[in-house]
Amino acid sequence: MHAIAARDEHAFAVLYDRYIDLVYSASFRVLADAGLAEDTSQDVFVRLWRRPETFIAERGRFLSWLMSVTRNRAVDELRARGRRRKREGGPLGEPDEAAEPLFSTDPIDPQGSAELHEDQLAVRNALSALPGEQRMALELAYFGGLTQQEIAARLHEPLGTVKTRIRLGMQKLRRSLDTRG
Amino acid sequence: MAGDHISQEQADEFAIGSLEPALERAVALHLADCSACRDIVRDSERLAATFALTSPHRKPPSQLKQRVFLATGIRRPSPLRRAFGYGKAVAGVAAVFVAVAAFTGMVWMRSEMTDLRNDDERLQRKIDEALSQEVEIAALTRKLEDQEKEAARLAEAATGDQGLIVALLSNETRIADVVPAEEDSSSIGRLIWDGEQKRVWFVASDLPQRPAGETYQIWVNSGGKYYSLGTFAADADGFARYQTVVPEGITTYDTAIVTIERVGGSPTREGPTVFLVYDLSRLTD
Numbered sequence: 001m002h003a004i005a006a007r008d009e010h011a012f013a014v015l016y017d018r019y020i021d022l023v024y025s026a027s028f029r030v031l032a033d034a035g036l037a038e039d040t041s042q043d044v045f046v047r048l049w050r051r052p053e054t055f056i057a058e059r060g061r062f063l064s065w066l067m068s069v070t071r072n073r074a075v076d077e078l079r080a081r082g083r084r085r086k087r088e089g090g091p092l093g094e095p096d097e098a099a100e101p102l103f104s105t106d107p108i109d110p111q112g113s114a115e116l117h118e119d120q121l122a123v124r125n126a127l128s129a130l131p132g133e134q135r136m137a138l139e140l141a142y143f144g145g146l147t148q149q150e151i152a153a154r155l156h157e158p159l160g161t162v163k164t165r166i167r168l169g170m171q172k173l174r175r176s177l178d179t180r181g
Numbered sequence: 182m183a184g185d186h187i188s189q190e191q192a193d194e195f196a197i198g199s200l201e202p203a204l205e206r207a208v209a210l211h212l213a214d215c216s217a218c219r220d221i222v223r224d225s226e227r228l229a230a231t232f233a234l235t236s237p238h239r240k241p242p243s244q245l246k247q248r249v250f251l252a253t254g255i256r257r258p259s260p261l262r263r264a265f266g267y268g269k270a271v272a273g274v275a276a277v278f279v280a281v282a283a284f285t286g287m288v289w290m291r292s293e294m295t296d297l298r299n300d301d302e303r304l305q306r307k308i309d310e311a312l313s314q315e316v317e318i319a320a321l322t323r324k325l326e327d328q329e330k331e332a333a334r335l336a337e338a339a340t341g342d343q344g345l346i347v348a349l350l351s352n353e354t355r356i357a358d359v360v361p362a363e364e365d366s367s368s369i370g371r372l373i374w375d376g377e378q379k380r381v382w383f384v385a386s387d388l389p390q391r392p393a394g395e396t397y398q399i400w401v402n403s404g405g406k407y408y409s410l411g412t413f414a415a416d417a418d419g420f421a422r423y424q425t426v427v428p429e430g431i432t433t434y435d436t437a438i439v440t441i442e443r444v445g446g447s448p449t450r451e452g453p454t455v456f457l458v459y460d461l462s463r464l465t466d
Contacts, residue, residue: 009255012255013250020246021239021240021307022236024240025239029237029239037239037241037243038241038242039247040433041241042248042249045249045253049255060226064191065230067234068226068229069280071233075198116234119234123231123234123235124235127232141194141198141234142197142229143232146199147199147202149201155280163194166194166197166199167190168327170228174228177231
């Protein structure tokens with residue numbers, strides 16, 4: 001990132017090649033639309049190039065920051081699309097039916113780094129250890145961009161139940177990944 | 182929010198985006214002023230961000246990179262891509278150059294081979310000419326050597342003639358008549374002994390040529406002992422001319438004979454005598 005801040009185009013190209021698949025995959029996971037996923041991915045990397053100072057290394061790993069930025073940008077787009085649908089009389093904030101399951105069983109990107117593979121495997125293992133309803137609640141929140149009330153409405157569950165599932169799921173994940181170090 | 186700060190549960194909900202919009206804005210406002218709560222939320226965000234890693238792998242379209250780089254203002258995709266692109270361009274141009282060079286090289290090679298063949302033919306002709314000249318030179322050299330030998334022989338003969346003339350004019354010279362041992366022979370000869378020059382000449386005519394393996398050998402007797410003066414042969418005309426030096430140890434001779442000996446001569450007279458010398462001076466006396 002220091003190199004990108006110094007306007008090192010080569011460093012930017014390396015960063016792009018390393019993370020574009022993750023950014024695009026996460027964007028597509030949220031938006032379930034190739035064109036919107038491309039737009040989102042473009043926005044993420046343009047922001048990375050234009051405002052590299054928004055990443056502060058002391059606050060955490062670059063990968064976590066990049067995924068947060070990607071997810072937030074994708075969810076913003078998803079909510080904007082929901083608002084457009086609402087204005088246009090379409091379904092209200094329903095997650096895309098084509099949305100894929102949270103826990104992918106696809107092979108991990110073979111072009112990724114060894115460290116990335118390790119992270120992906122750890123998260124998958126931790127998520128696979130969660131009860132299905134907790135995974136579902138987390139999925140609808142994180143990838144679906146739904147609020148707790150929207151999730152409760154979607155799952156026909158009380159708001160408190162959804163809040164509990166999210167809280168327990170996050171606690172278990174934290175413990176699983178913390179013990180990993 | 183619990184009191185003035187954010188709970189872990191709220192931080193998690195904020196991180197995964199499940200808070201209601203009004204509460205989400207309130208948390209965001211608080212985080213702007215509370216570093217402690219920001220640390221909590223960042224921890225939750227890091228945890229939530231790991232969810233993205235589980236997304237099914239999707240390969241973006243290849244043109245996306247071009248779009249991104251154009252949007253960032255980076256005209257060229259990257260030095261690497263540029264290098265790759267240039268590399269491909271250069272490789273293409275190089276391929277054309279290689280092809281042209283190969284074709285040119287083939288034409289050049291063909292031309293060179295033709296030139297080499299022509300050069301080779303020209304060189305071969307020169308070699309043949311040189312060989313012919315060498316043969317001619319060798320023939321001329323041999324001819325020259327023969328002429329030199331003849332010249333040397335003639336010069337020697339002239340010298341001998343000059344010496345013979347001097348000997349004939351000298352009062353110290355003894356001239357002896359050489360007569361055949363057989364009466365029916367028409368051969369005649371002279372033995373000229375020049376004590377002053379210490380040289381001896383033998384001349385004869387009508388001498389029959391000796392068969393192979395035989396030669397004429399001339400001897401002088403001095404003090405009762407025969408000394409060989411050497412061997413000689415007659416030419417096709419029956420003429421013989423022989424010149425030698427007076428043997429060491431004698432100054433004069435009593436008589437002389439010519440015998441027929443084996444080729445190369447004999448150390449002592451063995452063959453038949455065909456000529457004998459009458460000392461003309463003595464006869465005169």
